Amino acid sequence: FKNLNMKKHLILLFALIAFTVGNSQILEPVKWQTSIEKFSDTEYNLVSKATIESGWHLYSQNVPADGPIPTTFTFDDANGAFKIIGNTGELEGKTVDDPVFQMRIKFFEKSAIFVQRVQLLGDVTSVKGTVEFMVCDDTRCLPPTEVDLVFNITGNNKAENTKVIDEQSIDNESVNEMLYGMAPKDITLLSGKIKEKKSLWTIFGLGFLGGLLALITPCVFPMIPLTVSFFTKKGNQTKSSGIGKALLYGFFILLVYLILSIPFHLLDSVNPDILNEISTNVWLNVIFFIVFMFFAFSFFGYYELTLPSSWTNKTTQGENAGGIIGIFFMALTLAIVSFSCTGPILGSLLAGSLTADGGAWQLTAGMAGFGVSLGLPFALFAMFPNMLNALPKSGGWLNTTKVILGFLELALAFKFLSNADLVKHWGLLKIEPFLILWIIIFAGLALYLFGKIKFPHDSPIKKLSFSRIAGGILVAAFAIYLASGFRVNKETTTFTPLTLLSGLAPPVGYSWLYPSSTTNNLKTFKDLKEGIAYAKQVNKPIMIDFTGYACVNCRKMEEHIWPLEKIDNYLRNEYVLISLYVDDKKDLPTDEKVEVNRVNGGKRLLKNYGHKWANFQTQFFRSNSQPYYVLLNSDGNKVLIEPVGYTPDEDEYARFLEGGLEVFNKTK
Numbered sequence: 001f002k003n004l005n006m007k008k009h010l011i012l013l014f015a016l017i018a019f020t021v022g023n024s025q026i027l028e029p030v031k032w033q034t035s036i037e038k039f040s041d042t043e044y045n046l047v048s049k050a051t052i053e054s055g056w057h058l059y060s061q062n063v064p065a066d067g068p069i070p071t072t073f074t075f076d077d078a079n080g081a082f083k084i085i086g087n088t089g090e091l092e093g094k095t096v097d098d099p100v101f102q103m104r105i106k107f108f109e110k111s112a113i114f115v116q117r118v119q120l121l122g123d124v125t126s127v128k129g130t131v132e133f134m135v136c137d138d139t140r141c142l143p144p145t146e147v148d149l150v151f152n153i154t155g156n157n158k159a160e161n162t163k164v165i166d167e168q169s170i171d172n173e174s175v176n177e178m179l180y181g182m183a184p185k186d187i188t189l190l191s192g193k194i195k196e197k198k199s200l201w202t203i204f205g206l207g208f209l210g211g212l213l214a215l216i217t218p219c220v221f222p223m224i225p226l227t228v229s230f231f232t233k234k235g236n237q238t239k240s241s242g243i244g245k246a247l248l249y250g251f252f253i254l255l256v257y258l259i260l261s262i263p264f265h266l267l268d269s270v271n272p273d274i275l276n277e278i279s280t281n282v283w284l285n286v287i288f289f290i291v292f293m294f295f296a297f298s299f300f301g302y303y304e305l306t307l308p309s310s311w312t313n314k315t316t317q318g319e320n321a322g323g324i325i326g327i328f329f330m331a332l333t334l335a336i337v338s339f340s341c342t343g344p345i346l347g348s349l350l351a352g353s354l355t356a357d358g359g360a361w362q363l364t365a366g367m368a369g370f371g372v373s374l375g376l377p378f379a380l381f382a383m384f385p386n387m388l389n390a391l392p393k394s395g396g397w398l399n400t401t402k403v404i405l406g407f408l409e410l411a412l413a414f415k416f417l418s419n420a421d422l423v424k425h426w427g428l429l430k431i432e433p434f435l436i437l438w439i440i441i442f443a444g445l446a447l448y449l450f451g452k453i454k455f456p457h458d459s460p461i462k463k464l465s466f467s468r469i470a471g472g473i474l475v476a477a478f479a480i481y482l483a484s485g486f487r488v489n490k491e492t493t494t495f496t497p498l499t500l501l502s503g504l505a506p507p508v509g510y511s512w513l514y515p516s517s518t519t520n521n522l523k524t525f526k527d528l529k530e531g532i533a534y535a536k537q538v539n540k541p542i543m544i545d546f547t548g549y550a551c552v553n554c555r556k557m558e559e560h561i562w563p564l565e566k567i568d569n570y571l572r573n574e575y576v577l578i579s580l581y582v583d584d585k586k587d588l589p590t591d592e593k594v595e596v597n598r599v600n601g602g603k604r605l606l607k608n609y610g611h612k613w614a615n616f617q618t619q620f621f622r623s624n625s626q627p628y629y630v631l632l633n634s635d636g637n638k639v640l641i642e643p644v645g646y647t648p649d650e651d652e653y654a655r656f657l658e659g660g661l662e663v664f665n666k667t668k
Contacts, residue, residue: 026618026622026623026624027142027624027625029052029053029056029135029137029142030050030051030052030053030056030058030133030135030145031050031051032048032049032050032051032131032147032149033048033049033051034046034047034048034049034149034150034151034152035047035049035151036151036152036153037115039117042119042120042121043085043117043118043119043120044117044118044120044151044153045115045116045117045118046075046115046116046117046118046127046129046151047113047114047115048073048113048114048115048116048129048131048149049111049112049113049114050108050111050112050113050114050133051110051111052108052109052110052111052112052135054110055137055138056109056135056136056137057094057107057108057109057135057136057137058071058107058108058109058112058133058134058135059071059105059106059107059108059133059134059135060090060093060105060106060107060108061073061088061090061114062106063105063106064103064104064105067098067103067105068105068134068136068141068552069132069133069134069144069583070134071090071112071114071131071132071133071134072131072132072133073088073114073116073129073130073131074129074130074131074132075116075118075127075128075129076127076128076129076130077127080121080122081120081121081122081123081124082118082119082120082121082122082124082127083118083119083121084116084117084118085117085118085119086117087116088114088115088116089114089115089116090112090113090114090115091108091112091113093106093107093108093109093112094106094107094108094109098552114131116129120153124153125152125153125154126150126151126152126153126154127150127151127153128148128149128150128151129148129149129150129151130146130147130148130149131146131147131149132144132145132146133145133147134583136551136552136553138282138553140551140553140625140626140627140628140645140646141548141551141552141553141554141625141626142624142625142626143548143582143583143610143614143617143624143626144582144583144610144614146604172596172597172619173185175594175596176619176620178592178594179592179594179606179612179615179616180528180529180616180620181528181529181532181636182620182636182637184619184620186637187620187621187637187638187639188637188638188639189638189639189642190633190638190639190640190641190663190667200361200362200365201365203362203365203366203369204365204366204368204369205369206366206369207365207366207367207368207369207370207371207373208369208370208372208373209369209373210366210369210370210373211369211370211371211372211373211374212373213401213405214342214370214373214374215373215374215377216398216401220334220342220374224377224378224381243383245327246378246379246381246383247379247383248324248327249327249330249331249375249378249379250375250376250378250379251375251379252327252328252330252331252332252375253331253334253335253371253374253375253378254368254371254372254374254375255328255331255371256331256332256335256371257335257367257368257370257371257374258364258367258368258371260367261363261364261367264363264364265361265364282419282420283420285416285417285419285420286416286417286420288413288416289413289414289416289417289420292409292410292412292413292416293410293413295406295409296406296407296409296410296413297406298406299402299403299405299406299409300403300406300455300456301399301402301403301455301456301457301458302455302456331375342374399455399457399458399459400458400468403448403455403458404445404448404449404471407441407442407444407445407448410441411438411441411442414429414434414437414438414441415504417429418434418505418506421506429506430506430510430511430512431485431495431505431506431508431510431511432486432511432512432513434505434506435482435483435485435486435505438482438505439479439482439483442475442476442478442479442482443476443479445475446472446475446476446479449468449469449471449472449475450464450468450469450472451464451468481498481500482498482501484496484498485497485498485501485505485508488514489508493514494508494511494514494563495508495511495513495514496508497564497565506560508563508564510559510560515559522562522568522571522572522577523572523576523577524577524578524579525576525577525578525579526578526579526580526581527578528544528578528580528613528616528636531544531576531577531578532578532634532635532636534576535576535634535635535636536634536635538576538634539634540574540575540576540634541574541575541576541631541632541633541634541640541660541661541664542575542576542577542578542631542632542633542634542636543571543575543576543577543578543629543630543631543632543657543660544578544580544629544630544631544632545577545578545579545580545627545628545629546580546582546613546617546623546626546627546628546629546630547579547580547581547582547626547627548581548582548583548610548626549581549583549584551583551626551627553626553627553646554626554627556646556648557627557646557647557648560648561647561648561650561653564650566650566654567650567653567654567657570654570657570658570661571657574657574661575631575657575661576634580613580616580617581609581610581613582610582613582614582617582626583610584608584609584610584613585608585609585610586608586609587607587608588606588607588608588609588611588612592606592612593605593606593607594606596615596619598618621643623643623645625645626645627645627646628643628644628645629643629644629645629647629656630643631643631656631657631660631664633664633667634664638667640659640660640661640663640664641656641659641660641663644656
């Protein structure tokens, strides 16, 4: 860290940000091309090439039972004009142990090639076939899709996703009425996006608290009397002039920290969801974990984290400029030399603001609070210098404060590792190891306060002070509280969730000993009309859950977010849940096997329930990715709030459900 170029560091950090793709759109991440290879006068290889967009993956033809939907080729040889030789071959892909499906699964990234040998038995100019496939990325899956393929034996093969178009028109409106009891034009949106619950003043207060913590660290506290005496000493200037410059110094400290938030406004203007994308990025959470571990051991006193000395030298030279510019460089020097103490606190503020999902203004509000609490003492003590006498003398208590912050940083580090673990489902930090680690950390902090553990820069303790004893008792009580999280709730057969750890610890259903059931025993309808009829009867809003049996992130939401106490209460008591599976292969009744116009052109024959519900999602909500959650009124004809997709953050998902409920209660 001593030789770290911070500009390069920020560039590398921003390079980790993934671009955002909106939820409400029809996605086609796979394009198919066909070609032929002549093997002999009568034998040909039919080559199907899939070009896959970055970030998506296409599953192999060979997937174990109960896994994702495999890629499947069928060829129309009903006329006996050709003969299929052997099975369809495929190039080597990537095989991984999937933790959600608990099986080895092969898939393809960027491209895939499939080859089928055929023998011609007559005069054949082209061979027609169909490929059914499923694709997923890190946050969603698409329903099984069928694409018609044409292999021209004579002439040129065209690169196309062929859709057979019948000239006869289809009345989609009457078909929708028959299948779903409504038409897309009947659906209206009552509200907009989720309103942010956290006010900027709340974030400002948290930043102010962080600044207060920074004040009582060894890097900042001793500088208060030194700096104030510089501005108020008689030989330098008049008393009023010194006070004015001290006030300006405090303002410039605030300005320095406000400037740090400017890059995030630039990012936010490019993409309003970029900060949320950062906060949910798996590898960035892992980086936060590593950095916070470094911060923690720095606070313990094992090494010093400082910015490059050249930065300090340049700002110190700037102080000699005099006037307003010189005072600004003094404030900048303070920010740089105190980095070893303020950096970890600012890191917590940065990560917390990003996770809060409120845009760059929340980060600015937090930085403003931090800057005010850091700069205010310099201005106040300059105005009232006699107050300096009331300050406690520097001593070992400053290092004690720093070590306490080190324990807190250590606990927070595992929170970020838990975020990554939940999204990737590594199974490293399920609820049991997470609680054990936190119990060890806070038990260690209690022992430290009682003088049983020492760190490199600790002063000898002759007698425990009242504050150390009281603090040790409080921390020990919190460690016992954490241990109570291992109590089993007999009703849900899971560990009892701890209120104080809401949003910090993994969900109680993410457990080795007591994993929760997929849908948490919720009353669930799998038919749209039945669900709407029940919602009318009980006068409750509806949540339509567009899901899939083979959808990885659908399972993650159902297993790790739905069982959480806050979410479970909404789904169990406030909403009527309708789960529509877009990959359900059960055949539709004969009278529902109809052709419909595709949203993006062509026609499609609805053969099974998966086709029916996938068509409903694309026709009515212009989206074809899962999971996808739509909140409706009890009549099913008004969308209460803008739908969302994969939302692994408990608080964000709860705000979505709460926002829909508020709109429903206002309009019912």
